[in-house]
Amino acid sequence: MPRIDTKTRILDASEQLFAGRGVSGTSIRAITAKAKVNLAAIHYHFGSKESVLESVLSRRLIPLNAERLTLLEEYERRSKNNVVALPKIIEALVGPALRVSRDPKKGGGLFMKLLGRLVLEPDEKIQSLLTNQFRTVLERFMPALKKALPGLEPADFYWRLHFLVGAMAHTMADSERIQTVSGGICNPDDTEDTIKRLVSFIVAGMEAES
Amino acid sequence: MPRIDTKTRILDASEQLFAGRGVSGTSIRAITAKAKVNLAAIHYHFGSKESVLESVLSRRLIPLNAERLTLLEEYERRSKNNVVALPKIIEALVGPALRVSRDPKKGGGLFMKLLGRLVLEPDEKIQSLLTNQFRTVLERFMPALKKALPGLEPADFYWRLHFLVGAMAHTMADSERIQTVSGGICNPDDTEDTIKRLVSFIVAGMEAES
DNA sequence: GTCTATAGAACGATAGAC
DNA sequence: GTCTATCGTTCTATAGAC
Numbered sequence A, B: 001m002p003r004i005d006t007k008t009r010i011l012d013a014s015e016q017l018f019a020g021r022g023v024s025g026t027s028i029r030a031i032t033a034k035a036k037v038n039l040a041a042i043h044y045h046f047g048s049k050e051s052v053l054e055s056v057l058s059r060r061l062i063p064l065n066a067e068r069l070t071l072l073e074e075y076e077r078r079s080k081n082n083v084v085a086l087p088k089i090i091e092a093l094v095g096p097a098l099r100v101s102r103d104p105k106k107g108g109g110l111f112m113k114l115l116g117r118l119v120l121e122p123d124e125k126i127q128s129l130l131t132n133q134f135r136t137v138l139e140r141f142m143p144a145l146k147k148a149l150p151g152l153e154p155a156d157f158y159w160r161l162h163f164l165v166g167a168m169a170h171t172m173a174d175s176e177r178i179q180t181v182s183g184g185i186c187n188p189d190d191t192e193d194t195i196k197r198l199v200s201f202i203v204a205g206m207e208a209e210s
Numbered sequence C: 001g002t003c004t005a006t007a008g009a010a011c012g013a014t015a016g017a018c
Numbered sequence D: 001g002t003c004t005a006t007c008g009t010t011c012t013a014t015a016g017a018c
Helices: A006-021 A028-035 A041-045 A049-078 A086-102 A110-119 A124-148 A154-173 A177-181 A191-206 B006-021 B028-035 B041-045 B049-078 B086-102 B110-119 B124-148 B154-173 B177-181 B191-206
Strands: none
Touching: A006 A028, A006 A041, A006 A049, A006 A110, A028 A041, A049 A086, A049 A110, A049 A124, A086 A110, A086 A124, A086 A154, A086 A191, A110 A124, A110 A154, A124 A154, A154 A191, A154 B154, A154 B177, A154 B191, A177 B154, A191 B154, A191 B191, B006 B028, B006 B041, B006 B049, B006 B110, B028 B041, B049 B086, B049 B110, B049 B124, B086 B110, B086 B124, B086 B154, B086 B191, B110 B124, B110 B154, B124 B154, B154 B191
């Protein structure tokens, strides 16, 4: 009997391989080899490669998005007139994601690399899978952001949301390059420091004069 | 005789397929089918799939990066003491890229989607390929940026460069989502408008108080 | 639930005729 | 420079023993 059950071992191995070599770059055989399970086990437990991807995603995204909402609601409860300051909202949005993306117990950064890849995947099934996971978060954060940025015209609002996602996704997905480029000056393993810097960059960008 | 030669047809087809389905998700057979050339032609002209990718990249990146440098040098020539204002530098960096990424004659946005994908590709050969293409640009833009942001401590400087790349890459790679999310309010086909908004977001972020 | 064995298809790459 | 033909490999998926 293995210490960790087959299903979890398959999910762990898949997460690492999908992140490292892409979904289409990862064969079922590579997953079963890494997970040290039989080739047929993956079909028994999940049915198909795509279903494995779905499980890999929801395992991390469901608790992550729940934490985002919990943080936002906590800030709203403490606020006056339900208007939360912009830095707090951004922190609730990017903080949990960066913490997951650095926690070795939760994929050790690889899960967020995977997510960064999937955002650009045009496959419809993958896209609807992601959209469903993020719909609730978007619906809750958008009104809060609008309240915190009352003077911003709609086009600027959505464009800046777009830029925000880009800065966040790139930071989550790529923690190696920053170390190389900066010659070791930047330490991506200091998660709270990274969050602070990213939040202040985004907040300034969101509040820029048009 | 075809109107466009075989080599170019292979590059065009590869660009579209690599961008849409990823490099490992694209088979040589799919490329030759789309390009309407013989299966063996790709090996005759390029030798391997990887060599095709290299040609796809350099075909766009060499003129693109040359234009970036030309713009920066022009701004420096017009400036006092060689200190170019931050918005101009950012414009020289992201402007040419966004213009290429929207020009239907230059891949029609697909090339930049491909680039967005490749940034997260851990394959060493792909990474060194990209690094080589961007080395000159980085070496020229870094000193200009440092001069334009004299008070910024090094760690903040490199982190914000990282966030900049993320916002830029995401904007280049994904021009469909913004339309959906904004309900049609944002028009990514208005390239100069997009550049203006992106530059003002990035400039504000770069100049944020620590 | 876990294994072996294998079917059936698609893959990258090349040899050799024209 | 372009074609056909094919080698050897790897893939997903499944059938059936235990």
